[in-house]
């Protein structure tokens with residue numbers, strides 16, 4: 563028997579015209595449509611205040627959508643169903659564990675409340691703890707384990723109830739950078755192994771790329787682009803998405819040969835750095851940061867900042883004059899004015 567046998571797969575999730583207006587007229591979420599097949603991991607990515615948590619709360623049943631909106635699990639309308647009968651799992655930034663209970667008691671809590679017999683409960687808890695690498699700490703009170711371990715307990719506890727949909731609201735943001743990076747890989751692996759339908763909220767784009775099957779980029783209470791991480795990175799729909807996900811350079815079109823656009827956007831990997839005169843754009847090296855295999859250059863092009871990468875063994879130094887060539891196939895031009903690329 564494999565570790566995942568007996569664990570129900572997630573439900574498909576549909577959100578139909580679901581919006582949220584708060585008293586006083588604050589529109590936290592515009593009427594929104596969303597469809598997740600069972601087992602998909604969707605990341606909601608966007609700056610503070612753009613409606614990510616509001617959308618999550620509507621799916622959880624912690625808040626009701628404005629009239630006309632609906633939430634469906636496996637095609638069944640759950641809009642009027644309270645949270646305790648929706649079978650959603652939730653993991654938050656703050657662990658919300660029971661501090662006076664052990665690791666195992668925390669993980670088994672939901673099963674106990676549901677009236678699962680002790681033997682079945684203990685077997686399930688043991689299996690989950692093994693999967694999140696905490697079997698050795700089963701009997702340890704949760705106030706005597708580390709932050710990363712607590713977040714694993716919170717995840718195991720949320721998975722234990724075999725949720726139809728798992729909702730994760732910035733679950734890793736309280737952890738230090740190295741731990742966050744490790745746990746993000748573990749988390750994605752675990753969700754996929756259990757085929758859990760999940761919505762993961764973050765404002766960290768590296769986390770979004772690592773975890774999401776698809777990413778919904780939000781701004782001003784609406785989803786402005788929904789696609790795979792590759793889509794979002796390579797084919798951003800507007801200057802906001804282009805600048806929010808990954809490093810994006812911008813130059814006035816007049817500086818870019820053959821361009822009639824006001825402004826041209828391109829990633830560092832679209833830039834080839836050569837000796838002066840080799841490429842059409844003259845530049846000076848302002849900073850050169852060593853990243854191991856490559857060096858990230860910050861360049862001044864006619865008063866504009868451009869970032870580009872070179873192999874770290876190339877003898878390019880701060881203050882050097884260089885030239886740049888841009889790969890025409892990787893230039894982005896948007897019809898929308900790019901004035902506002904900041905948050906909500």
Ligand SMILES: Nc1ncnc2c1ncn2[C@@H]1O[C@H](COP(=O)(O)OP(=O)(O)OP(=O)(O)O)[C@@H](O)[C@H]1O
Pocket residue numbers: 584585588589590591608609610611612613614615616617765
């Ligand atoms: N109970 C409330 N009453 C009034 N306005 C609210 C309420 N809850 C949220 N808002 C507003 O709705 C908007 C969306 O908030 P939401 O919490 O969904 O954003 P978010 O993208 O999750 O932000 P963050 O990343 O900071 O958590 C914000 O402008 C917020 O101030």
